Amino acid sequence: MKLTLKVWRQQNNASKGALESYQVEANEHMSFLEMLDVLNQSLVEEKKVPVAFEHDCREGICGSCNMVINGRPHGPNQGTTTCQLHMRYFKDGDTIVVEPWRAKAFPVIKDLVVDRSSLDRIIQSGGYISVNTGQAQDANAIAIEKDRAAHAFDAAACIGCGACVAACPNGSAMLFTAAKVVHLGTMPQGEVEESTRVQAMVNQMDEEGFGMCSNTGACEADCPKEISLTNIAEMNRAYLAASLGSQKKS
Amino acid sequence: MSWFSNFLTSSIGRKLIMSLTGLFLISFLIIHLIGNLQLFYDDGGQAFNIYAAFMTSNPLIKFVSIGLYFFILLHTVQGLILWSKNKAAKGSKYAVSNTKTTSFASRNMALLGTFVLAFLFIHMGDFWFKMKFGGSDALNMVTYPGHETAVKDLYEKVAYSFSNPLLVLAYLVGLLALAFHLMHGFQSAFQSLGINHKKYTPLIQMIGLAFSIIVPLAYAIIPIFFFFNR
Ligand code: HEM
Ligand code: SF4
Ligand code: FES
Numbered sequence: 001m002k003l004t005l006k007v008w009r010q011q012n013n014a015s016k017g018a019l020e021s022y023q024v025e026a027n028e029h030m031s032f033l034e035m036l037d038v039l040n041q042s043l044v045e046e047k048k049v050p051v052a053f054e055h056d057c058r059e060g061i062c063g064s065c066n067m068v069i070n071g072r073p074h075g076p077n078q079g080t081t082t083c084q085l086h087m088r089y090f091k092d093g094d095t096i097v098v099e100p101w102r103a104k105a106f107p108v109i110k111d112l113v114v115d116r117s118s119l120d121r122i123i124q125s126g127g128y129i130s131v132n133t134g135q136a137q138d139a140n141a142i143a144i145e146k147d148r149a150a151h152a153f154d155a156a157a158c159i160g161c162g163a164c165v166a167a168c169p170n171g172s173a174m175l176f177t178a179a180k181v182v183h184l185g186t187m188p189q190g191e192v193e194e195s196t197r198v199q200a201m202v203n204q205m206d207e208e209g210f211g212m213c214s215n216t217g218a219c220e221a222d223c224p225k226e227i228s229l230t231n232i233a234e235m236n237r238a239y240l241a242a243s244l245g246s247q248k249k250s
Numbered sequence: 251m252s253w254f255s256n257f258l259t260s261s262i263g264r265k266l267i268m269s270l271t272g273l274f275l276i277s278f279l280i281i282h283l284i285g286n287l288q289l290f291y292d293d294g295g296q297a298f299n300i301y302a303a304f305m306t307s308n309p310l311i312k313f314v315s316i317g318l319y320f321f322i323l324l325h326t327v328q329g330l331i332l333w334s335k336n337k338a339a340k341g342s343k344y345a346v347s348n349t350k351t352t353s354f355a356s357r358n359m360a361l362l363g364t365f366v367l368a369f370l371f372i373h374m375g376d377f378w379f380k381m382k383f384g385g386s387d388a389l390n391m392v393t394y395p396g397h398e399t400a401v402k403d404l405y406e407k408v409a410y411s412f413s414n415p416l417l418v419l420a421y422l423v424g425l426l427a428l429a430f431h432l433m434h435g436f437q438s439a440f441q442s443l444g445i446n447h448k449k450y451t452p453l454i455q456m457i458g459l460a461f462s463i464i465v466p467l468a469y470a471i472i473p474i475f476f477f478f479n480r
Contacts, residue, residue, distance in 0.1 A: 006345075008345075019345055068346075070346050071346035071347055071348035072348055072350075097345055097346045099344055099346070102340065102341060102342050102343070102344055103339065103340060103341060104338060104339050104340065169336070169340060169352070169357055170336035170339055170340060171336070171339035171340040172261075172336070172339065202260060202261065202262060203256075203260070205261065206260055209338075209339055210261075210339055211261075211335060211336040211338075211339030211340060212264060212265060212332055212335065212339075213261070213265060213442075214332075214336070214357075214359060214438070215356065215437075215438040215441045215442065216352040216353070216356040216357060217351065217352055217353075218348075218351050218352045221351035221352070229441070229446070232441070232446075233446030234444065234446070235444075236262050236266075236442060236443065237444030239260075239262045240262070240266065240443075240444060243253070243257040243260075243262075244257070248253075249252075250252070250253050250256070
């Protein structure tokens, strides 16, 4: 299949980027990233600078293959990362526009690669459990209802890719942050610190310059792990309880 | 008080303010509509005029309406702050925009709200201001049997205003904007409060949709009725 790609090229954060057109010969068995590999191979052979894009696992679990394809983070398919998106979903002769994540808190490093360390700093602010949770066998000693474990696991499926931020017209990181708050706060080991965790993580999220949630649902629609909006309501609840209900005056 | 101001200026605190003021304004829409339905009494405006006089003189109502003005202002100012902060947080736009996964209303709440605000200015300038501050040059005084004190004839003013097709059109545009604002806003307010429940959220969404169609439509009948009946 013959494709026209319009790819965002930007040398570094200080420079102004622009879309550039390329012709690529791909086949439908390739993943989107393999198609980009083909493009880069030809660019290298022409002694041109290849397109910078992030990738690692190529099996939908690391959250690094981030790009906006025809206006949709990770492309048009539901619950799919770019590395798991195959060229059979495109037609011969298609024009495909590829852009980096856009958000103030995700500055472009080069081409399609953005700096997502703002998400790391949200995790560092409280996305962990610091109480002693014992040894491996102790996990089995705490009985956890199946539904509760499943609820935590659904939230834990978040791979931290930032597609939610990229999809959100407000550049909000509420879905990501909520997934972490719910994942940790739902389990008995993490419940202990929920109040301090949710306050710290929301504060950090605000400080990083992410936007506020308008409940548009754009994040949920483009999340490759189909994290639900209900997590945001749950985080709002936890935050309201922590801010208004706790004894702490901060 | 620093914890409190931190809370109110946090992303979730700001949304809490939007949600609570929005829900208050929704409750006002119901009360205001019920009162206005008295315009349809076939009594030359007696019931409506006496009701309007009561609403502008009763001390409790006066107190609540100060709250109402404050909440409209708070909702508007907070809404515009959210809009500008969110625009800044997004930074640049995509070359290909995606409108498939979100509703028109949810993406344009500030624009729709601004239409509602413009409508409110026209509406209050025409009726509320004249009722409250206008002298006998603005509104005639009328007396009714069984009601000693003379009251302002707001009914006559309403009927006169709605003979103007441009004003009727402005009302319809304003109410259409309100309908879309509520179509997203009603259910969104509950999500902001943290109320999202498998059993009750579908019900809230259904009531929200019905509310955002029925209430603006009921309001819209008033100018249309007067336009065609006078
Ligand atoms: C009778 C009039 C109004 C009613 C009943 C109303 C109701 C609501 C409700 C229920 C919400 C949802 C709150 C949430 O998501 O938590 C909302 C959101 C909003 N309203 Fe209004 N509103 C009114 C007038 C206005 C006006 C005059 C403005 C002025 C600009 C405005 C601007 C906004 C904005 C920007 C939002 C979205 C906030 C966000 O989620 O980012 N509204 N409104
Ligand atoms: S919530 Fe979904 S879209 Fe957001 S970071 Fe996690 S996996 Fe990616
Ligand atoms: S490369 Fe790891 S999720 Fe796509």
